[in-house]
Amino acid sequence: MDRRKYPFPILAVSGLLIRDNKILLVKRKSPPSIGRWSLPGGVVEKGEKLNDAIKREFFEETSLSVEVVKLLTVYEKIDLQEDKIGYHYVILLFLLSLKGGSLKANDDAQEACFFSKNEILKLNLTDGLIDVLNSALEKI
Numbered sequence: 001m002d003r004r005k006y007p008f009p010i011l012a013v014s015g016l017l018i019r020d021n022k023i024l025l026v027k028r029k030s031p032p033s034i035g036r037w038s039l040p041g042g043v044v045e046k047g048e049k050l051n052d053a054i055k056r057e058f059f060e061e062t063s064l065s066v067e068v069v070k071l072l073t074v075y076e077k078i079d080l081q082e083d084k085i086g087y088h089y090v091i092l093l094f095l096l097s098l099k100g101g102s103l104k105a106n107d108d109a110q111e112a113c114f115f116s117k118n119e120i121l122k123l124n125l126t127d128g129l130i131d132v133l134n135s136a137l138e139k140i
Contacts, residue, residue, distance in 0.1 A: 028109065037123045072139050075093065
């Protein structure tokens with residue numbers, strides 16, 4: 001079953017990793033928003049703890065091992081398609097610290113790269129990412 005069409009909100013996680021004042025983003029390889037840049041993350045699996053979910057998702061997209069520092073914010077992504085809701089994600093955004101690994105796009109991402117705030121403004125981003133980043137950066 002396609003979870004994005006499930007009639008209830010879906011719980012997801014995303015992670016903010018900052019190195020040398022640059023933010024790690026991934027170019028999405030799968031729907032929604034294929035080919036657009038976003039924070040690494042994804043859906044929480046049934047029975048999975050939130051901290052484990054972000055560590056797993058982050059590794060699946062970036063090949064990096066991370067530790068959770070703290071929860072920064074909660075935001076939503078609601079896709080409306082012709083007056084119907086295509087999907088509704090409730091996303092918990094965590095601040096992360098690097099534990100180990102070498103950065104490379106893994107199975108779930110086309111690319112993974114650190115960007116300055118000015119560079120991010122020039123990218124093809126997922127909808128609402130700038131607002132999410134601005135809100136999160138105020139809480140660090």
